[in-house]
Structure formats: structure tokens, C-alpha cells
Amino acid sequence: xxxxxxxxxGAAVLVLFAISVLVFLIxxxxxxxxxxxxxxxxxxxxxxxxxxxxxxxxxxxxxVQYALMMKHLFISHDLTSFVNRGTLVIPQIVExxxxxxxxxxxxxxxxxxxxxxxxxLAGAMRGTLVDPLVMLLGVFGVSLPVYWLGEVVxxxxxxxxHDSVFSWVPPLxxxxxxEGVGQWALHLLFPWLTLALLYAGIYxxxxxxxxxxxxNEDYVRTARAKGLSERRILVKHAxxxxxxxxxxxxxxxxxxxxxxxALLTEVVFGLPGVGKLTYQALQNLDLPVIMGTxxxxxxxxVLANAVVDVLYARLDPRVRRA
Amino acid sequence: xxxxxxxxxxxxxxxxGFTAVDGLSFSVRPGxxxxxxGESGSGKSVSMLGVLGLIRxxxxxxxxxxxxxxxxLLALKNAEMRAVRGxxxxxxxxxxxxxxxxxxxxxxxxxxxxxAHEKISKRAARDRAVALLGEVGIPSPEQRVDSYPHEFxxxxxxxxxxxxxxxxxxxxxxxxxxTTALDVTTQAQILDLMRRLRADxxxxxxxxxxxxxxxxxxxxxxxxxxxxxxxERGSRRQVFHTPRHPYxxxxxxxxxxxxxxxxxxxxxxxxxxxxxxxxxxxxxRCAHSFAACAEVPPLTGESGHLDACWLPEEKRTx
Amino acid sequence: MTAAASTAAPQPAAEPxxxxxxxxxxxLGRLRRNRSAMIAAVGLLLIVLACVLAPLYAxxxxxxxxxxxxxxxxxxxxxxxxxxxxxxxxxLGLGVTPIGPTWDPGGYFLGAxxxxxxxxxxxxYGGRNSLLIGLSSAVLCCALATVLGVLAGYFGGWIDxxxxxxxxxxxxxxxxxxxxxxxVVLLTSGLHLGPIHIDAGSLALPVVIIALIxxxxxxRPLRGQVMALRNKEFLHAAVGLGxxxxxxMRREVLPNVLPTVxxxxxxxxxxxMLTESALSFLSVGVQxxxxxxxxxxxxxxxxxxxxxxxxxxxxxCVGLTAVALNVxxxxxxxxxxxxxxxxxxx
Numbered sequence: 001x002x003x004x005x006x007x008x009x010g011a012a013v014l015v016l017f018a019i020s021v022l023v024f025l026i027x028x029x030x031x032x033x034x035x036x037x038x039x040x041x042x043x044x045x046x047x048x049x050x051x052x053x054x055x056x057x058x059x060x061x062x063x064v065q066y067a068l069m070m071k072h073l074f075i076s077h078d079l080t081s082f083v084n085r086g087t088l089v090i091p092q093i094v095e096x097x098x099x100x101x102x103x104x105x106x107x108x109x110x111x112x113x114x115x116x117x118x119x120x121l122a123g124a125m126r127g128t129l130v131d132p133l134v135m136l137l138g139v140f141g142v143s144l145p146v147y148w149l150g151e152v153v154x155x156x157x158x159x160x161x162h163d164s165v166f167s168w169v170p171p172l173x174x175x176x177x178x179e180g181v182g183q184w185a186l187h188l189l190f191p192w193l194t195l196a197l198l199y200a201g202i203y204x205x206x207x208x209x210x211x212x213x214x215x216n217e218d219y220v221r222t223a224r225a226k227g228l229s230e231r232r233i234l235v236k237h238a239x240x241x242x243x244x245x246x247x248x249x250x251x252x253x254x255x256x257x258x259x260x261x262a263l264l265t266e267v268v269f270g271l272p273g274v275g276k277l278t279y280q281a282l283q284n285l286d287l288p289v290i291m292g293t294x295x296x297x298x299x300x301x302v303l304a305n306a307v308v309d310v311l312y313a314r315l316d317p318r319v320r321r322a
Numbered sequence: 323x324x325x326x327x328x329x330x331x332x333x334x335x336x337x338x339g340f341t342a343v344d345g346l347s348f349s350v351r352p353g354x355x356x357x358x359x360g361e362s363g364s365g366k367s368v369s370m371l372g373v374l375g376l377i378r379x380x381x382x383x384x385x386x387x388x389x390x391x392x393x394x395l396l397a398l399k400n401a402e403m404r405a406v407r408g409x410x411x412x413x414x415x416x417x418x419x420x421x422x423x424x425x426x427x428x429x430x431x432x433x434x435x436x437x438a439h440e441k442i443s444k445r446a447a448r449d450r451a452v453a454l455l456g457e458v459g460i461p462s463p464e465q466r467v468d469s470y471p472h473e474f475x476x477x478x479x480x481x482x483x484x485x486x487x488x489x490x491x492x493x494x495x496x497x498x499x500x501t502t503a504l505d506v507t508t509q510a511q512i513l514d515l516m517r518r519l520r521a522d523x524x525x526x527x528x529x530x531x532x533x534x535x536x537x538x539x540x541x542x543x544x545x546x547x548x549x550x551x552x553x554e555r556g557s558r559r560q561v562f563h564t565p566r567h568p569y570x571x572x573x574x575x576x577x578x579x580x581x582x583x584x585x586x587x588x589x590x591x592x593x594x595x596x597x598x599x600x601x602x603x604x605x606x607r608c609a610h611s612f613a614a615c616a617e618v619p620p621l622t623g624e625s626g627h628l629d630a631c632w633l634p635e636e637k638r639t640x
Numbered sequence: 641m642t643a644a645a646s647t648a649a650p651q652p653a654a655e656p657x658x659x660x661x662x663x664x665x666x667x668l669g670r671l672r673r674n675r676s677a678m679i680a681a682v683g684l685l686l687i688v689l690a691c692v693l694a695p696l697y698a699x700x701x702x703x704x705x706x707x708x709x710x711x712x713x714x715x716x717x718x719x720x721x722x723x724x725x726x727x728x729x730x731x732l733g734l735g736v737t738p739i740g741p742t743w744d745p746g747g748y749f750l751g752a753x754x755x756x757x758x759x760x761x762x763x764x765y766g767g768r769n770s771l772l773i774g775l776s777s778a779v780l781c782c783a784l785a786t787v788l789g790v791l792a793g794y795f796g797g798w799i800d801x802x803x804x805x806x807x808x809x810x811x812x813x814x815x816x817x818x819x820x821x822x823x824v825v826l827l828t829s830g831l832h833l834g835p836i837h838i839d840a841g842s843l844a845l846p847v848v849i850i851a852l853i854x855x856x857x858x859x860r861p862l863r864g865q866v867m868a869l870r871n872k873e874f875l876h877a878a879v880g881l882g883x884x885x886x887x888x889m890r891r892e893v894l895p896n897v898l899p900t901v902x903x904x905x906x907x908x909x910x911x912x913m914l915t916e917s918a919l920s921f922l923s924v925g926v927q928x929x930x931x932x933x934x935x936x937x938x939x940x941x942x943x944x945x946x947x948x949x950x951x952x953x954x955x956x957c958v959g960l961t962a963v964a965l966n967v968x969x970x971x972x973x974x975x976x977x978x979x980x981x982x983x984x985x986x
């Protein structure tokens with residue numbers, strides 16, 4: 001097991017390296033335009049351009065440029081935004097990370113609980129009303145844009161029904177944990193639910209399918225022949241095996257969420273996380289910030305995937321030796 | 323003659339419009355091995371799953387009587403049936419590769435069955451699992467008890483499945499083609515093992531197979547099934563030496579012989595098993611069918627050798 | 641009877657097999673009998689038709705140009721002529737409030753946006769772009785993925801190793817971030833790669849970007865399928881007959897993976913359309929003055945509390961189209977390849 005963990009994290013480091021090279025190439029080596037002009041932002045003056053060229057070593061060969069960028073990002077932490085003159089990028093990101101993690105972790109807990117609960121119910125009670133409900137929610141889960149759902153939620157909780165049912169909902173924004181867990185959770189409640197609902201639908205639907213397949217497996221028949229109770233067969237045998245693909249998917253989705261879907265949710269709910277930072281940088285094409293957020297997000301994604309893979313190996317003995 | 327351990331009478335299993343088992347009756351005495359033979363689709367597996375209440379298909383209709391140790395299993399409540407399953411009647415399935423839950427160790431799965439029926443500690447259940455694995459011939463069982471199913475070969479897995487089935491000393495063991503998925507050498511070893519275990523544990527065995535060779539090696543009594551019905555029943559000696567039903571003749575002819583004149587080609591029974599309709603189910607494929615076969619023949623006979631065929635006595639020669 | 645019969649009731653012969661009906665025709669027959677898939681298909685057809693007829697609506701019914709701002713325009717509401725944009729009465733009186741839905745197809749059916757443009761007309765034109773980008777990027781993505789997946793699975797060896805590592809890296813990269821990186825760079829300068837030249841504002845840019853980021857999504861399962869095919873006897877037979885690699889891939893491998901590709905197509909169209917709308921929402925997708933459902937949702941964001949109809953209508957369009965595509969896609973999968981594992985890939 002220890003060997004497996006080591007190998008998995010070794011692979012993660014390699015993937016991170018590959019991603020950083022890919023990002024570097026996209027930003028610095030796309031044929032066509034002067035990367036210095038891109039980094040300096042729109043309508044930059046010649047002095048800024050010269051400063052950018054020197055700082056990123058654009059007169060030097062590509063590998064040196066790559067090393068310089070990595071130094072700015074990870075060693076000297078002095079990657080600077082040129083659009084917002086002189087703002088350092090890294091501290092901004094460090095400040096934003098807890099917001100994003102609060103959002104994603106909370107939503108992940110809710111969606112896994114809801115998704116596994118509903119999926120199990122639908123799989124075990126096939127033919128009852130739960131079943132089509134879960135299927136419907138699953139279709140909506142893959143079809144509705146999360147940012148749009150967030151806006152509709154805002155419309156209802158902040159405007160239409162804010163004076164009656166939802167008067168307790170705080171204004172949009174984030175309350176750090178230092179203001180108390182209650183405020184923190186209250187501010188994040190609707191972002192969490194919005195994000196979780198769609199994923200819960202997807203997961204419930206997937207789990208239902210896996211569970212129905214598992215319940216038709218030979219080992220479930222063996223378990224019945226052993227004289228086990230239906231509940232034990234469902235939970236200990238069928239569900240336990242059905243969760244394996246769900247967990248591996250969770251790794252991918254959790255990662256994608258830190259980088260992508262959470263970005264949209266943060267924008268809609270005004271949460272100052274990494275996603276919001278990226279969004280603002282996109283509005284004025286502030287490339288150093290985008291580069292920084294992308295690489296930091298990629299770091300979390302790859303880390304999350306590695307952790308999930310290790311968890312996966314704990315769940316499924318068959319992959320440990322692979 | 324001892325009281326039968328299991329007595330099945332007029333068992334019928336229907337899926338929608340399809341009759342899989344049509345009025346099957348048989349009995350098993352304590353310690354006896356009953357070989358149930360027939361092609362795929364003859365209803366042999368389904369009838370045993372019906373006996374154990376393991377048919378989960380929605381819309382399946384099961385009727386008849388399955389009396390085991392004086393109780394009608396078909397009338398038992400779910401919880402009562404669970405107490406019978408695994409403890410008094412155990413079942414082994416055909417494919418050992420898929421019969422075990424992949425995410426638990428062999429020992430865990432055996433201990434789970436023991437602890438489902440007996441109040442003993444985890445430690446004690448595990449020790450029993452080790453002893454059982456040793457008994458079924460798994461080398462160094464203390465280590466192998468912590469192996470996962472995928473770390474075992476097919477033959478080893480079937481041994482583990484057998485160990486699990488025997489863990490609560492069942493009075494009846496139903497084995498559904500336990501050797502079919504295995505290679506020939508392993509088949510012989512597993513059959514050997516089952517014969518030995520029967521001697522040690524005294525369990526009665528219902529051995530479902532399509533292989534007359536397996537039946538001839540292990541069975542005391544033989545039940546030949548076709549199209550969801552019993553077509554011939556008798557002791558091994560009776561069925562193998564004086565088979566009475568044309569279908570049994572076909573089955574016996576398609577087994578290669580070691581002694582005697584060798585046929586150029588192994589004879590086959592022409593056609594494929596059809597659904598049970600009106601009349602003798604085998605009539606379509608039978609070389610001897612005649613007008614009387616339009617009606618279902620009853621299972622009759624003397625001195626325990628029964629068959630379901632209209633053919634007059636003088637024509638009962640192969 | 642085999643043990644499997646215990647779990648699945650023996651099916652009575654489903655339909656008389658017509659020897660002439662190929663697998664595609666039979667799948668189509670199964671799809672036709674799937675009621676929810678057929679409803680989805682009809683719904684989809686109506687949406688597509690409405691969007692295709694966008695110029696008809698804009699020119700002959702609403703008499704409006706949805707691509708130029710119309711700040712000083714007027715509209716007739718309840719018989720009275722009112723300006724399309726009214727000075728905001730709240731706060732400092734800065735900014736404008738466009739008129740809300742008139743529910744009159746003759747003009748501003750769904751109201752106007754902050755530049756006084758007819759939202760209904762923009763919605764229809766935007767739908768054209770959303771659907772076009774979704775579909776063409778799905779086609780491009782599936783085509784690329786088929787080529788790469790078949791190559792990797794068929795040849796194995798170093799080709800497979802290189803392609804698989806490449807898929808792995810893209811796979812590990814959050815799709816939105818990758819799309820954002822590519823968009824940010826390409827939107828400022830366009831794409832100039834060898835013979836390919838795409839201008840910065842072109843709709844082809846989001847198509848190419850979205851197609852690229854989802855290639856591993858489709859290519860990985862295809863690669864696995866081809867690898868499994870390699871060990872099948874009919875392939876050995878083709879090799880034994882001396883057929884060339886290219887011929888085997890075209891005549892033996894491709895027809896076998898095509899059902900999976902077809903299954904992917906509607907689902908990828910939905911996914912790509914959603915991605916497009918997200919990118920447009922983030923202003924790195926379709927660029928002004930062109931519209932897509934994503935840009936309209938973004939336009940409506942600032943007016944959410946005063947004129948929610950803009951956002952709600954555009955979001956419903958995206959959502960309903962995606963629902964229809966996904967339901968249809970599920971139907972196609974059930975008809976063609978019930979065992980296809982789509983999400984999670986492997």
C-alpha cells in the first residue's frame with residue numbers, strides 16, 4: 001500500500017509538471033503574437049513592455065523562460081499583475097483559496113450524502129416514485145447551467161421572496177470562519193445547495209445504475225444464499241461495490257469543481273474565491289493572475305485526484321497491485 | 323426407508339407466460355446425493371433456486387410444496403427462510419470467478435456467513451474459516467484467509483466457496499454445476515473433495531449438472547429433467563444400466579465411451595429444447611414420437627424407477 | 641437452464657428477426673419506440689427550427705436588428721409609445737432600465753437588454769450560435785477522438801504510450817481552466833497554426849477550443865474498445881488475409897466503434913453547448929456583438945433584479961435544449977450500446 005501511495009504521488013508530480021509546461025506553452029509559445037504584449041495588458045506603454053521582457057526573459061530560450069516563470073510563481077512569489085500596476089499575484093491567491101475550499105468541500109459533503117442516499121433509495125426501491133424522481137434530477141443535473149441556477153436562486157432569495165420567506169438570508173458575499181461558524185455557513189448555504197443539487201442528481205442517477213447492476217451480480221446471489229438480511233446485502237455487498245466507480249468519479253469532479261464549476265458559482269454568489277479572482281482577471285485580460293490561478297487550481301486538482309486514487313485503492317483491493 | 327430430508331411436490335415456476343418448471347416432484351434422503359441432469363434450459367437450476375426462495379424476478383409465480391425437515395419452505399416468512407438458507411441448506415454456484423464479493427477477503431466472507439447464523443466472536447469465526455479452508459485443501463490457510471478473491475485461481479475460489487457453504491454444517495448442499503467453469507484436472511479434484519466432504523459432514527447433496535460423467539461418479543439417485551419436467555428418475559444403477567426414456571438414451575449416447583466399440587461420431591440429439599407446450603416436451607426431438615405424444619405422459623414406474631414416456635415396453639430398447 | 645435465468649426472466653422472442661434489417665436499422669427502430677427520446681427529439685427539432693428562423697422573426701415580425709444598440713428606440717406598450725431604455729429612478733439615477741417583456745410578438749416580446757436590443761430576437765440568434773458551436777464542436781471532438789483513439793488502441797506501443805500520456809495530462813487539467821487559458825490567448829490574437837488561420841473574433845475559435853478539451857473524454861473509452869477488438873478473431877482473420885493496417889482500421893475497427901461514437905454525439909453536443917455558454921458567460925466565448933445563450937445570461941446578470949426575464953429565458957433555453965439532448969442521448973445509448981460507460985470514461 002505504501003508503495004502504491006508513493007507511486008501515485010510520483011505520478012501526480014509528473015502530471016503537475018506536464019500541466020505547468022502546457023500552461024507555459026499556451027501563454028508564452030503560441031505562435032502569432034508577442035507574449036510580452038499579452039502579459040502587459042491592453043495598450044501598455046513601451047516601458048512596461050520592456051520591464052515584462054526583462055522579467056520573463058523573453059530574449060532567452062524557452063526552457064530558461066519556463067524556469068523564470070516557475071521561479072516567479074513558486075520561489076520568489078513575486079509574480080506581478082501589470083494591469084493592476086504592481087499588485088502581487090500570489091498573496092491574492094492565497095487569500096482566496098480558503099473561500100473556494102469552503103465552497104467546494106461543503107458542497108461536496110452535501111452532494112455525496114444526498115446523491116448516495118437518493119441513489120441507494122432509487123436502486124433499492126425500483127419501480128416506486130423515488131426512481132423516476134432521481135432519474136429526472138439526474139437529467140437536470142447534467143443539463144442545467146449551475147451559474148444560471150445560482151442566479152435564479154439569488155433572484156428568489158434576495159429579491160422576490162426576500163421580504164417574506166427568505167428574510168434570514170444574508171446579502172451575497174463571504175463571511176470568514178473568524179466571524180463564527182454560523183455566519184460562515186449561513187453565507188455559504190445557498191451556494192452549497194445550488195452546487196450540490198445538480199451533482200447530487202448526477203451521482204444519484206449513476207449510483208442507481210451501478211446498484212441495479214450490482215444487485216444482479218452473482219456475488220449478491222451468493223450473499224442471499226448465505227442467509228444474510230436484505231439490508232446487509234444491499235449495504236455491505238451491493239452498495240460497497242457500486243461506490244467504487246462513484247468515488248473515482250468524485251475525484252475527477254471535485255478537481256474540476258475547484259477549477260471550473262466553482263468558478264461560476266463564486267461569480268454568481270459574489271464569493272471572493274480563486275474563481276472570482278480568475279473571473280475578474282478575465283474581464284481585463286490580466287494574464288499573470290490567470291496563469292497563477294490556473295496553476296494553483298491545477299495543483300489542487302491533481303492533489304485531489306491523487307488522494308482519491310489512494311482512497312480508491314483502499315476501497316478496491318484489485319487496483320492495489322496494479 | 324428413512325424419512326426424506328427434502329420433499330418437493332408439484333413445483334411450478336412461471337415467468338410471465340413462460341413456464342420454466344412444470345410440476346416437478348422429487349425427494350432427497352439424508353446423506354444422499356441426487357444428481358439432477360439436463361441441458362441448459364431444462365429448468366434444473368431454476369427449480370433449485372425456487373426451492374431456496376432465491377428467485378427475485380418480478381412477476382415470477384411459484385407454486386407447489388417444498389417440505390424440508392417437516393416445514394414447507396414456500397410458506398416460510400422471509401426471516402425464517404433466511405435462517406434456513408446458509409445454515410440448513412447451502413448452495414454453491416457455477417462460476418466461482420463471480421460468486422464472491424470482490425472487495426472482501428475470503429476469510430471475511432466465510433466469517434460473515436458463520437456470524438449471520440451463530441453468535442460467536444469475530445476471532446472464533448475467523449479461526450473456523452481458517453480450519454475450513456484447510457479442510458477444503460487450500461495450502462497455508464492462515465495466510466490465505468486474508469487473500470482477496472482475485473488473488474485466487476478458479477479452482478481455489480471454488481474450494482473457498484465450498485468451504486463457505488459448509489461453514490454452518492448444512493444438512494443439504496445444493497451444488498449448481500460446481501465444476502463446469504473449471505478445467506478438467508481441477509474438476510476431478512473438486513469432485514473428489516465433494517465426495518470426501520460428504521463422507522465427513524454427512525450432508526445430503528443435490529448436484530445439478532449437464533454432465534452424465536459427473537453424475538455417474540457421485541450420484542446415488544438421478545433425476546433427468548427436460549423442458550421443466552422430470553422425464554426419468556431412479557437410482558444411478560437403474561438410470562445408467564436400464565435407461566427408459568429416449569431423452570436419457572440420447573444423453574448417455576453423447577458421452578464418449580472408454581470401453582467397447584468406438585462410434586465414428588458422437589451421436590447428438592437433434593434440435594434444441596423448446597418451450598413446454600402441450601404434449602410431451604421432448605416429442606419434437608424424439609426419434610420415437612408417435613400419436614400418443616400429443617398428451618403429456620405421467621411419471622410412472624415401479625421399484626423407484628420412474629419415467630415419463632408413452633412408449634410401450636417392447637420398444638424400450640436403444 | 642443456466643443460473644442467469646434466476647435474475648432475468650426468460651424473454652419471449654422480442655420480435656421476429658428480419659434478416660435484412662442491419663444493426664443500425666434495428667437500433668433506429670428501438671429508438672423510435674422510446675417515447676421519452678422521441679418527445680425529446682421533437683422538442684429539439686422545434687428549438688432548432690425556431691433558431692433557424694431567427695431572421696424571419698427579426699425582420700418580418702419584430703422589425704428589429706438584434707446586433708446594433710438601440711438606446712434611443714421606442715416601443716409600443718398598451719397602445720402608448722415608450723422609450724426602450726428609461727433612466728433609472730433608483731439610487732443616483734445612473735444607468736438605465738430597459739423595458740420589460742411586452743408579451744407582444746410584434747416587438748420586445750421579452751423586453752430589451754441594456755443596449756435596447758430585442759431580447760427575443762437575440763435569444764433566437766444566440767440559439768443559432770449556441771447550437772452551432774455545440775454541434776460542430778461535438779462533431780469535431782468525436783472525429784478527432786475517433787482518429788486518436790483508434791490509432792492508440794490499434795497500434796499500441798509507443799504511439800499508444802504517447803497519446804495516452806497526452807490524454808492523461810489533458811484529463812487531469814480542469815476543462816474550464818484549460819478552455820479559459822486557450823480562449824484568453826487565442827481571443828486576443830486568433831489562431832495561426834500552419835495552414836489554419838482563425839481570426840480572433842471568429843466563432844470557430846470556441847468550436848476548436850471546446851472540441852480540443854473534451855477529446856480525451858471520448859478518446860479514452862474508444863481506445864479501450866479498440867484494444868479489446870484487437871484480440872477478436874475476425875481481426876486476426878483480417879490480418880491473416882494480409883489486409884493493410886489502414887484497411888483493417890477502416891473496414892473492421894471503425895464500424896465496430898462507430899456505435900459508441902454515435903452514442904457520444906448528442907451527449908457531447910449538450911456538454912459542449914453548456915461549456916460554450918459557461919465560457920460566454922465568463923466573456924471568453926462568443927464575442928460581442930454576436931450573441932449566444934451564455935452571453936445573454938451574462939447580459940442579464942446586471943439586470944437580474946429589475947428585468948429577470950432576460951436571464952431566465954436564456955437559461956431555460958440552454959437548460960431545456962440540454963435536457964432534450966441528454967434524454968435523446970440516453971435513448972440512443974439504450975438503442976445502440978446499452979453497456980456504454982460514458983462518464984468516467986474507463
